Amino acid sequence: MTKSPLTKPLVSTSTISCPRILIITSCTGKKLHNPTNQLTIEDFKDTERLKERTQSLSEFSCPSGQMYTGLQHLRLMEGVDILRSALGGSASLSHFGKEAVDVKIISAGYGLIPEDKAIVPYSVTFNSMKNDEVYSWGNYLRIHEDFQQEIVGYDLIFVLLGDKYLRTLKLPVKTHSHQTFIFFASNKSINYIDSGNAKLLTLTLSNKSASRFSCALVGLKGHLLKLIATEASRVSHLLESIYNNPETLEELLNKQPNPLELPLGISFSTERKLNFQNKSHRKSKYTEEELCSILKLPVAVNQHLKMQYFIPEWDDKVDAGYDFLQDKFSPNRKACKDDIYAHEEKIYEKPNYDGILVSKIVVDKRKSKRNDIEAAGGIQKYLKFSGEIMGDCGAFGYIKQPEPPYNTIEILDYYQRLGFHYGVSIDHLIVGPFAQPGIREERYDLTLRNAEEFISKHQKFGYTFTPIGVAQGWSPETYAEAVKKLVEMEYDYIAIGGVARTPTIEILEILKEVYQHLTSKTRLHLFGVGRIDALPYFRHLGVTSFDSASPLRKAWFDAVENYHTLSGKAYAAVRIPFVDKQSQRIKHLLSSGYERETLKQLEQEALKAIREYDKGNISLDESLKKLLAYDELLELPRDGIVNPTAKARRLRQHTQLYRELLEVKPWQECECKICQNPDCRVETIIFRGNDRNRRRGFHNTYVFYKRFREFLNAENCNIDSTKE
Template sequence: MKPRILVVTSCTGEKLYKPDNQLVLKDFQDKQTLERRENELIDYKVNAGAMYTGSQHLALMSGIQQYRDIGGEITLNIISAGYGLLQEEAQIVPYEVTFNTMHSQAIKKWAKQQNITQDLQQKVKDYDLIFFLLGDKYLQAIDWPIQLRDDQRAIFFAGGSSKSRILNWEHYHVLAIGEKEAKEFKFGLIGIKGYLFGQLLKQISSDKDISWNNILKDPKQVREYILASLKANIRQIDIFGDLSQEEELLQFYSELFPVPDDLIAKNYVLEPMFFLPENDDRVDPNYDFLTDFSDKNRNPLVNDVYAHEIFGRPQYDGLLVSKVNIDGSTQQKRLMMKELGMHGFYRLPSGYPIMGDCGAFSYIDKEAPPYTTDEILDYYNDLKFDYGVSIDHLVVGPFKRDEHIRNQRYELTLSMAEEFITKYNQNKESKGYNFHPIGIVQGWDPVSFRKAVEHLIYLGYDYIALGGLAREQSDRIYAILKEISPVIPNESFRMHLFGVARDIRTMGSFHKLGVTSFDSSSPLRRAWLGTGHNYHTPGKHYTAIRIPEAKETAGRVKKMILEGNGNREFSEYKRLEQEALTALREFSADRLGVTEAVNAILEYDKILGENREIHEDLYRELLSERPWEKCDCTICKTIGIDVVVFRGNNRNRRRGFHNTHVYYSQVQEFKKHWKK
């Protein structure tokens, strides 16, 4: 069966007609105004395929027309910053609106009003191969991912910088096209995507049925067909004199961080494990959300519950507990830990390991770590940890840039790992050590990390950890792991990444390069940090609705009253707070619309003086899509709309538990795929 082909391209600034009174953005914001203005420009109305005269569009249409002339079938849609998603035959008039001059939030807001994502999602259902010829700004106009069936493929002709926006989902592929390709293929940068798709169509024309099916089975064939077409063009054949140059052009990606077969680590056979850092992450199980009441006389260490108690099972493979967090806790907590052991204190099933480390960020500014090896060995043993990590000293930021300091910390970390394993082996029998030792390394580039790992392998470690990478870009971690992967000695060797839990496809690549365990509190902490990522779903993050508690004794409202802000009485803050909460409950019960609910929330926002104008659109998006109602986790089912309210520990931390559940569900899905 012949695959059905859809091409999605962007509008261009150059148009067939450009009258002085062409449409502008405000003309598209009201239906009646748009109709009136279109009538004024009726003499310039043509179909969308003919309206655009930019170089990409002309090159694309030339290739499409030649393909159609020999009987080929292909559908073209155009993303217009004015009209939204256009069919090629749609009748339009000249306009001057582009996403290229808008900032990201404006793009998102206007594209949503234009219904671009929903229209595109509906459109792609009818096609097997979907090609996107879009610049980064137009990619931002789509709320990714567009859902695809297992038998569909999406191929993007895009700049290399757009890979991270695209390659987080299955069946998405990128042919990287940029300045290098424009120069080598002697075509302008703006139009190169259209030109190269035209070359693809030329090659397909000779055997279109078989070729499209080949691409559907192996999307990388797109690159091969384009190169073959260019080689057949005598004007371009000179660029292929050097094979290495050909290999650098039109790089094809099916994942953001590809791992060649010869780089897959020997320990890839081990199942990856996600550890969750723990720092008193408990909530009151009896909290009353309607009255915001929690019994102040309860003992949180005994009464309050952890995420795994709410869900009935851990939403992670193990816990990570830093010594610095225990040292800073109450005496009662420390005594309970020593008496009960780590598993007993956390009420964690025995099948879930607990890893301990020293919490190096807490002493980053000190000349040396504040602990001795003997002290740490006894600490891990006394509290019955399953894994214990050697002492390290961070090589990050200014400490990495100063060559003398970084070398000093690097060597200190290695020497403490050597002392750790030596004393562990010497005293294991006499002291009855039951925890497994992990040696940690620091570094500043791929080679320094690899040499440190090699040294710890020489010392006898079968489990090592990479520290200091929590704030690094994924591409740098990728480079480090590619350097380390070839030295991993055997199938049972384990490697941990501290503080790194990126999207699951990236972690899949890291797993191939030897990472067998990793940890991050990011899904949990995001619940109450920043804007845009407070409430997670598998394909999208949302902003939680900020309704801080109105208290005379603490918080933002107390501060504003003390500062005499607008001479407002506490009763006014309390009234607007309660009206915002009531509006949300009425909305949840379908007795109030989105606009009325958002307006009530913003009234409280206004007197808090937080300059939250940007939140209006984000709140409207959250309430319109109601993602908590689609979630089947225990927390969303139990507390409903309260899970998306940014307000106090009992809501915020529960939302963090939900986020961790979402992330761990993705980890589990990855494990199923990996086992196959």
């Protein structure tokens, strides 16, 4: 006789003092034990074989709730423990405790299982299956039928499933009008959600959500469940409110403090002071309300113009055939000729930027570079880039000189001859000691005079590239006045210079003044400012393009955040420097009595450890031990004198940073071509030489550009919805 799925009594009242909770989650690839002979899908297809193989792995058996160690599961179970403690500790709810919350896990091997079911390690996931395989294997495991039976008797059901795991439920199932379902899902998954007769709330999660809550996307569902549990432990009747009115949960999450801090400026949890030279008559603080008020201002009149990201060109190239295992360059390699840029096909199929900014000061740095560009047939062919290319003079290179070393005709001819799409007028920076009274006015007037001469001669002599006029200044008012004059000169493209190191909060002050002078055809560029979380404000105030090498250069210049992810979380790459290349620290070690052979052995063991860990052949702790054995020696300072306190502090910090990196394995989750390339993969998170570090920079740029495109797509969706 077939057991009815409705053998448990359904809830029949609309108000419940404490709803009975069920959480449906998924298995994770990361497990407590990782033996090499884990169960495979073939083992699960044969009952007798499964028994034999399970017995052979019995030493690794443990409850499923403990077996999975992925971020989502760990955060989820922390939340469950909080709920059970809170509900069980209440005098009025003492009959609940552990029974107040049940957890069921969709395992791609075992099916839908309770958290206390003993299992052994296996290597099966729905995520690697094609859609028809997902449905077929889900049917074999009877996940739909088991889910139907398990939900009976529960009031509040949380479903934390990725796309393919959600499909195995084959919704809808029979539900009751007095049940409430909360789905945590991606936009891609919402078409598979159907709660039947039950109340429903779907929380759609994205990389933007992950950034909002400062959590890796892979663990976001569990993180939010823990957050809800924490609030429920503090606020009485919260679960009852969510049960009766699911929208309460949206309100709760929207009210959570935003941990986001915009680079170099805005913080939603702190207030920052302005530091303009003439700040005496300005507001000293910029609050969250004032930030929100920016978006309430009339949108800039140039909003219909597309927004673009340009990356500065600094000869950032790599050897396409670099041998990471042997640490050898390609045979007969000539760096200038053979090394390639990130936008070339062997690295990425499509560029991770809309355009490239080339500074004349960089071109002039290598004597043969301009000749090479002309010999190649122009800047576009030299860079092997099909997108737009902007040229500027590189004012940072001559900042200390009284006047720029170029004249207008020289620069106009240079842009035209090399085939730039955009050419920037000659400017002079007004920053630091050069922003003092007397000096700043001279540079301000010089920049505007050059801009006027630039566009006049551009029009007179018929140059074909688009001219860009530069606005420099030392206050919002002076920047705004410069932009006003550039518009009057008939510039359709204007750039704001001198703000690369300016706090975001001050840039917004400038833009609020500037945007009043923009026309519907004025494009506005920010030099050296790539701050992904400030884009909504920049965009609203009329910025249509910007350039930044920050994502790229953080790969080797940032001390601890040099591998970026789509969630906004950044990790520290593992430092394994070359012994043979003898950096300053290696030289000190050798001069302090360490044998080269000993250092070489530690170096190679560290490299082997990180690679074997990536393959799943050794444990995290074993890998970490090998990495730190070499890393610990690198504390030796340049003067050769070791400070024990500083050494211990550095070791603690690196232990924590490396453990965090290894636990998450973000390079395995990344979909970019570098991280998916079996020859590079884990090498990307090793801080070691140009060909690893720059590839990591390329990866960071990929992440940055993808987040930028997601912002633009979201903005376009919002615009379309308002039109409807």
